[in-house]
Amino acid sequence: MKYIDKLRNSGLRPTKQRLQICKVLFDTKKTFHFTINDLAKKIKKQINDNISLATIYNTIHAFEKKGYLKQIPINSNETYFDTNISDHHHFYDLKEERLIDLENSDVGPINIKKKINGKKIKSVEVLVKLED
Amino acid sequence: MKYIDKLRNSGLRPTKQRLQICKVLFDTKKTFHFTINDLAKKIKKQINDNISLATIYNTIHAFEKKGYLKQIPINSNETYFDTNISDHHHFYDLKEERLIDLENSDVGPINIKKKINGKKIKSVEVLVKLED
DNA sequence: CACTTATTTAGAATCATTATAAAGTATTCC
DNA sequence: GGAATACTTTATAATGATTCTAAATAAGTG
Structure with a gap:
């Protein structure tokens, strides 16, 4: 329920998809770097459910705006994010x-x-x- | 002729297009930042000649590989380059x-x-x- | 429950960049 | 200079990440 509160407190509705993404991103002691593509694969593997790519993009951007994630400045064709804020x-x-x-x-x-x-x-x- | 030598010395043939691009990039005391799109516009304005976008990409990458330009690590949909190396x-x-x-x-x-x-x-x- | 508002979604659209392959140009070697 | 060779340029197509769209769904509110 910690993620439900976390989301509510920042004005984001705790939807099933957002909670699942929280789990993949934050239910681990280690922080990590990822691209949207990495994350989509990880989600597919860890939860037995499909989340639309558009939703992953929306969610990651919402989380970044709220400060739960950081973009890493680097030259690459893909955008890198970091769970270590x-x-x-x-x-x-x-x-x-x-x-x-x-x-x-x-x-x-x-x-x-x-x-x-x-x-x-x-x-x-x-x-x-x-x-x- | 300085650009002809510069190019030859690094194993690049001094073509008309490369020399024109050198002129736009390096014929100024001030260094500057640019995206490919910026540069294409600048070329169009400064030289009265058309250089294909593909050639601009090829040339900039060649110049970067030779160390005449640097990529600037930043999150943007466009790649930024710097003439200040x-x-x-x-x-x-x-x-x-x-x-x-x-x-x-x-x-x-x-x-x-x-x-x-x-x-x-x-x-x-x-x-x-x-x-x- | 009814109503409003936010969210999800598949698919289309966008846009920077890279690939392709044919035509053109520089270089080499005689 | 004039082949022969290797590198370049070019228009255009292809790619691939990201964003947009608009309809369907789910959450919040009273």
Whole structure:
């Protein structure tokens, strides 16, 4: 029922589909990275039920807007999301096309000295590209 | 003739189209960010000649592979490129969907403490998202 | 339960990017 | 210079992720 409350509290109706997606995304101790395509496969495997692709897109975007997911800035034809919404960074292994978490403690503090008038910093994200 | 040599030296034939694209990209003191669509418009305006979109894609990818351009990691439906290939970072103004350079001196040194076995760091890129 | 509003859905539409394959151009070697 | 070869360009088609549409369904409210 924790997901029912979570959804209700953010103004999202707790539908069967959203609850199933919550389960796949958040019913695990480990956080993970995924694309919509990854997620669709995972859903198909874990729940014995079909959720329309459009619904997966809608839900992921709603969750991202509510702050339950983060997009990872990376150049790829697919959009990557992260269930780890804490302030942290990523390695990207160019050869294996794989994202690896960098804990905040793995990166020294980042000091942005420049200011832009009337703008606030919303996030600071570091992408470290790896090669062999 | 500098572009002819530049291209030849990297194993690319100096074709008319590539030279024209070089002119648009590199014949200016200022570096800039662009998408393929931006660039196509710029080419149309600056040279009175048509270059096929396929050629623009081919050329930009060739230039990126040779290190004359960098892709900017950002979530957008279009790929952003940068003629500034030096080690530097970006602000991204979410509202105006605009990229702004952060000189290396605007960002304190970034210390990546974690190591991945057998992998070398190729680049470290910081994206600072701005909101109002 | 009736009513309003949000959500789901299949399929179509969109749009950036990549593939194709034929015509054109640069390079090489004589 | 003039083949022969290899690389490029090009228009167009294909691909593939994402978004749109509009009808059907489900949730919230009184």
